Amino acid sequence: MRYTQSVRGHGYTFEGLVDLLAKASPARSGDVLAGCGAASAVERAAARWALADVPLTTFLSEPVVPPEDDDVTRLIWDRQDSTAFAPLAHLTVGGLREWLLSTAVLPDAAHVLAAVAPGLTPEMVAAVSKLMGNKDLVSVAAATSVVxxxxxxxxxxxxxxxxxxxxxxxxxxxxxxxxxxxxxxxxxxxxxxxxxxxxxxxxxxxxxxxxxxxxxxxxxxxxxxxxxxxxxxxxxxxxxxxxxxxxxxxxxxxxxxxxxxxxxxxxxxxxxxxxxxxxxxxxxxxxxxxxxxxxxxxxxxxxxxxxxxxxxxxxxxxxxxxxxxxxxxxxxxxxxxxxxxxxxxxxxxxxxxxxxxxxxxxxxxxxxxxxxxxxxxxxxxxxxxxxxxxxxxxxxxxxxxxxxxxxxxxxxxxxxxxxxxxxxxxxxxxxxxxxxxxxxxxMELLGPDGRLRAIDPGASALGRLREIAP
Structure with a gap:
């Protein structure tokens, strides 16, 4: 499937989801080396604009790496939890970004984010990260707990x-x-x-x-x-x-x-x-x-x-x-x-x-x-x-x-x-x-305020630690 986007009267075409994801990525030398990165900041912006409108369900039918040739793709698709995905199934990539940022400020954000995690594929998560600023990435990650x-x-x-x-x-x-x-x-x-x-x-x-x-x-x-x-x-x-x-x-x-x-x-x-x-x-x-x-x-x-x-x-x-x-x-x-x-x-x-x-x-x-x-x-x-x-x-x-x-x-x-x-x-x-x-x-390494003590390696319980490296 081709994706198109016009910016300032100039049309950009992206030859499938693989190409769109690559062109939407922030600039990095590896993508230039691979020959898949955006040629300009304008092309990158056009790719992100087009990517924002891609339904999340597209990632369940348009593989980035063909499953017949790749056991990682088969693993991703076999393990994708449709029940966990259901609350997000109506969203686009741009909609997922808005949902994540609004969810991150909720008191029960960690629980909500953990509940949907089994329904998300790596390609969905990679796609939405390409639309987010650094502060967005910090904000959502901080609301997520994996123990x-x-x-x-x-x-x-x-x-x-x-x-x-x-x-x-x-x-x-x-x-x-x-x-x-x-x-x-x-x-x-x-x-x-x-x-x-x-x-x-x-x-x-x-x-x-x-x-x-x-x-x-x-x-x-x-x-x-x-x-x-x-x-x-x-x-x-x-x-x-x-x-x-x-x-x-x-x-x-x-x-x-x-x-x-x-x-x-x-x-x-x-x-x-x-x-x-x-x-x-x-x-x-x-x-x-x-x-x-x-x-x-x-x-x-x-x-x-x-x-x-x-x-x-x-x-x-x-x-x-x-x-x-x-x-x-x-x-x-x-x-x-x-x-x-x-x-x-x-x-x-x-x-x-x-x-x-x-x-x-x-x-x-x-x-x-x-x-x-x-x-x-x-x-x-x-x-x-x-x-x-x-x-x-x-x-x-x-x-x-x-x-x-x-x-x-x-x-x-x-x-x-x-x-x-x-x-x-x-x-x-x-x-x-x-x-x-x-x-x-x-071991008397922490003080009552929870901070590391100024230590004397020969004192008290700490002296015994010296036996590790005689």
Whole structure:
């Protein structure tokens, strides 16, 4: 189906829904690289005008990626809940935007938004995000609540958790343990203590799993650990009896992109079932951890849709969240600026993408976090990350990544620090996950006002933490 729109006497034609969605996207380098972005701001405005008039039901009959070639599309359509969708079925994309903004101010907004989430498809949510300003994305996301749990509870209103990321370029257990200590003393780690291993060797991964599990058990920390290796390695380690809390996998929005990661939906289901069978959670059994990022499909040339047209990277990113929600995960995060400036060129594009990803994930019912990050060859700096961190904190982001000094020496990119996360919590009145907050109090890390104490590492209960990194 063709879509047309006239602006100032000039007519614009968009060759189907794939083309319309791409042309309506905010400007970003990845869509230019793929050859699908709008040629001008006027064409982008025309596309948004035409997109606003598209009925939501169109997304249930006009696929972005053909279902006969793509198991992600089949998953989306098979899982779409017509009963949950019924209150919105009469709306256009523009009507959905107005409904979301008016719903976000209601006292029971979180309940209403959660009720319709199973009826929304990623393409609907991606489409409406293209019509929204940054403040709109923050406002609606802040009204949305997605709560998950394992040993700590993530996503409660008024809370923001952190992933403590103690990476090391040589997977040195002593250095990793030192970083874990640093993060714990600064109130980080309630979402997960998660290591990106430099080596995917199963023996190395097993060593790191046991290190994290020993730390957690010795100090009775109510959190979960994860070594971010390929899901098939994790399944094998579970079968061998190693202490796995959360299987991890990078995922994307098309079947071919997931195959490029070496993963299928059946593999993810196997990992989910294996981890649940261990029953290691104490307050819940959400066990999966997924990472995504705009540009993942384009980087592997797996971004084609109907008629072979390139699908814009933000729509494909939203489709990855449908994969995630099918497995009821504990954690999902976009590594928003990690892939590089070929996909998100500068601080403005990274900021916009982070807000889009968080909005789309939460609206689809996914426990959404963000790695607020950039690579050193992008046109961005730490001020851009400070801005995005504060916006996401205001938007109710479930968790952010925290690394020492905001500089990950193993992956070679810039993220946010333990101190940054603390300051964002303080500025916007957010607190850690409740179980982890109680642990911080027991360890005398929190004062009676809920703020982190000025610490003496050799004093009282804190002295015992030094044994983590002798």
């Amino acid at each position: 998950t749990s394992f040993r700590s509870t993530i996503g409660l209103p008024g809370r923001m958790a952190t992933r403590l990321q103690p990476n090391h370029p040589a997977d040195d257990p002593r250095a990793i343990a030192t970083t874990v200590l640093d993060g714990l003393l600064l109130g980080s780690g309630d979402a997960v203590i998660g290591i990106n291993p430099a080596s995917d060797d199963p023996a190395t991964v097993a060593t790191l799993l046991h290190l994290l599990d020993e730390i957690r058990q010795r100090y009775e920390i109510p959190t979960q650990s994860c070594v971010l290796t390929h899901v098939t390695t994790t399944i094998d380690l579970i079968e061998r009896g190693h202490p796995v809390d959360l299987p991890f996998q990078s995922i994307a929005g098309t079947q071919r992109a997931n195959e490029a990661f070496g993963v299928t939906l059946s593999m993810l289901a196997e990992a989910d079932q294996a981890a649940r069978s261990l029953e290691r959670g104490t307050v819940g059994q959400n066990v999966m951890y997924f990472e995504t990022g705009q540009g993942a499909a384009l980087s592997s040339d797996t971004h084609r849709g109907t008629d072979g047209r390139p699908v814009d990277q933000q729509t494909l990113e939203a489709r990855a969240y449908a994969v995630a929600r099918a497995f009821d995960p504990l954690l999902v995060n976009t590594v928003v600026g990690f892939i590089g400036p070929e996909y998100l060129f500068d601080g403005k594009q990274i900021t916009r993408a982070g807000l889009e990803d968080h909005f789309c994930g939460k609206l689809l019912g996914v426990p959404m976090g963000v790695d607020v990050c950039y690579t050193n060859h992008a046109e961005a700096d730490q001020n851009d990350m400070d801005d995005l961190l504060i916006l996401l904190t205001a938007a109710g982001c479930s968790f952010v990544i925290a690394v020492p000094g905001a500089d990950d020496v193993m992956l070679g990119y810039q993220s946010t620090s333990f101190h940054d996360a603390l300051d964002a919590r303080r500025l916007l009145g957010k607190r850690p996950a409740p179980e982890f907050e109680a642990w911080l109090e027991r």
